[in-house]
Amino acid sequence: xxxxxxxxxxxxxxxxxxxxxxxxxxxxxxxxxxxxxxxxxxxxxxxxxxxxxxxxxxxxxxxxxxxxxxxxxxxxxxxxxxxxxxxxxxxxxxxxxxxxxxxxxxxxxxxxxxxxxxxxxxxxxxxxxxxxxxxxxxxxxxxxxxxxxxxxxxxxxxxxxxxxxxxxxxxxxxxxxxxxxxxxxxxxxxxxxxxxxxxxxxxxxxxxxxxxxxxxxxxxxxxxxxxxxxxxxxxxxxxxxxxxxxxxxxxxxxxxxxxxxxxxxxxxxxxxxxxxxxxxxxxxxxxxxxxxxxxxxxxxxxxxxxxxxxxxxxxxxxxxxx
Numbered sequence: 001x002x003x004x005x006x007x008x009x010x011x012x013x014x015x016x017x018x019x020x021x022x023x024x025x026x027x028x029x030x031x032x033x034x035x036x037x038x039x040x041x042x043x044x045x046x047x048x049x050x051x052x053x054x055x056x057x058x059x060x061x062x063x064x065x066x067x068x069x070x071x072x073x074x075x076x077x078x079x080x081x082x083x084x085x086x087x088x089x090x091x092x093x094x095x096x097x098x099x100x101x102x103x104x105x106x107x108x109x110x111x112x113x114x115x116x117x118x119x120x121x122x123x124x125x126x127x128x129x130x131x132x133x134x135x136x137x138x139x140x141x142x143x144x145x146x147x148x149x150x151x152x153x154x155x156x157x158x159x160x161x162x163x164x165x166x167x168x169x170x171x172x173x174x175x176x177x178x179x180x181x182x183x184x185x186x187x188x189x190x191x192x193x194x195x196x197x198x199x200x201x202x203x204x205x206x207x208x209x210x211x212x213x214x215x216x217x218x219x220x221x222x223x224x225x226x227x228x229x230x231x232x233x234x235x236x237x238x239x240x241x242x243x244x245x246x247x248x249x250x251x252x253x254x255x256x257x258x259x260x261x262x263x264x265x266x267x268x269x270x271x272x273x274x275x276x277x278x279x280x281x282x283x284x285x286x287x288x289x290x291x292x293x294x295x296x297x298x299x300x301x302x303x304x305x306x307x308x309x310x311x312x313x314x315x316x317x318x319x320x321x322x
Contacts, residue, residue, distance in 0.1 A: 067087060
């Protein structure tokens with residue numbers, strides 16, 4: 001395993017982050033393909049054995065049960081001080097007023113619920129899961145600052161939004177002397193590269209570490225275009241992220257992987273890892289070999305010619321994932 005600083009911070013994170021959306025009680029969320037605790041534990045242990053120290057979850061994943069499963073597993077099989085634990089806030093957790101969003105009330109409520117479910121006194125990275133257009137950014141940034149000053153989070157991060165929104169949040173925090181975001185968790189992979197237009201240059205300029213979600217494009221980059229899985233058949237959100245024109249990229253990836261004699265996932269992740277702004281792709285897993293492929297990507301150094309072959313078929317997309 002390799003380790004890298006998260007953006008301009010002094011925090012070391014493993015170059016592969018284990019995404020924990022696939023862990024959780026299926027009946028408690030919108031992910032019928034998620035794994036219960038018995039099935040999740042061996043994968044979390046395998047990740048730890050591989051040297052992965054960076055774990056990312058969210059309060060909304062399987063109605064909080066992802067946090068519960070991850071928290072118990074890490075408490076039993078890892079030392080808290082060795083782990084970088086991240087979770088997120090924004091999504092609706094209950095019906096009625098103040099059940100979601102980024103108001104001061106929601107943030108202060110949800111950080112305590114997340115800490116309880118995770119079984120820890122603090123998270124290393126507390127991220128806003130999306131932009132909240134109904135709450136003033138001043139209110140959100142001050143609340144996040146207070147969470148940090150209370151010792152409940154070490155750093156704060158953001159997720160998919162427009163570059164102007166991220167810039168506004170950072171400027172607001174700087175203007176008031178509040179804690180600024182150190183990371184951006186955005187939708188970025190070989191099939192969706194719109195982040196290269198504005199967000200990635202902004203992150204590079206501001207020293208913000210990039211943590212791409214869906215680095216394998218919901219598995220699209222690991223199989224033939226027409227192949228399906230249980231998740232692809234039931235993931236309504238994911239069905240709108242990609243388009244028929246992406247088939248050419250998948251075929252180019254398959255060709256490079258075949259020439260190298262390595263799994264497609266390793267080539268797709270190796271391409272992300274060669275991007276200077278990317279600190280750690282967030283890799284979701286449901287099988288042991290998914291972890292092995294992710295870690296194996298660290299040993300795949302793509303040539304400029306190979307990278308060009310992967311990039312040339314790309315077609316622009318409408319903004320998706322915000």
